[in-house]
Amino acid sequence: MLRRLLTAVRFWSSPRSPATDRPLYDFLRDPAGSWHVLLTHLGDTLTTWGPATAVGLITGALVLCLGRVWRQHYAHRRLARGAQIITVLPPPDASPDGASALWAHLAGLLLPARRHSLCPGPHLSWEYLLDRGTVRIRLWVPGTVPPHPVARAVEAAWPGARTHT
Structure with a gap:
């Protein structure tokens, strides 16, 4: 009877500890594997969203630069007139x-100084x-x-x- 109980206990699955689902636990157990997982995830994200993000950032920078040039030109015309x-x-x-x-x-x-930021x-x-x-x-x-x-x-x-x- 004891033998049957011990064999049954061996096949029971123990509940997972909440600590095993944490990234710090994985990093402390296998640092190289954690870095590999992180870099793989980062590479997948960049491959998926990189081109769209690059186009958006370049467009935003161009709009900001053109807006600044227009604002300086407008301010110069206003002051010179x-x-x-x-x-x-x-x-x-x-x-x-x-x-x-x-x-x-x-x-x-x-x-006044508070208006210098706008114009x-x-x-x-x-x-x-x-x-x-x-x-x-x-x-x-x-x-x-x-x-x-x-x-x-x-x-x-x-x-x-x-x-x-």
Whole structure:
């Protein structure tokens, strides 16, 4: 009777441990086999979805690049339309403190920082013209910024400076 019981017990299938269904268990038991399974699965996935994914990524990158070029072109056209040049004749003795005052005045005329992510803000360009006897500064003001407040900001920062639009 005992012999019959032992033979019957030997053929019973024991329930599988939940640990045997986990990838970490498989990796610890057979690391090379786990890598083989992973690389085979990755290769099958790339073979199946690779071409469609590549076409989608290339198309998306192309659309983003073209959108960026169009946005820069539009922003340049918007800033260049109606732009003016302000000629500044500086005073004979300008104090260095006038520069910080000038930038403080000009900062109020530009776009708020929260709008720079949507549309590039206006920028100012400076040009120095030096002759034998005179120094002239030319300031390029984009069309989106009114030139008269910029000229007044220059005159307020450097008393004695004259501006001509």
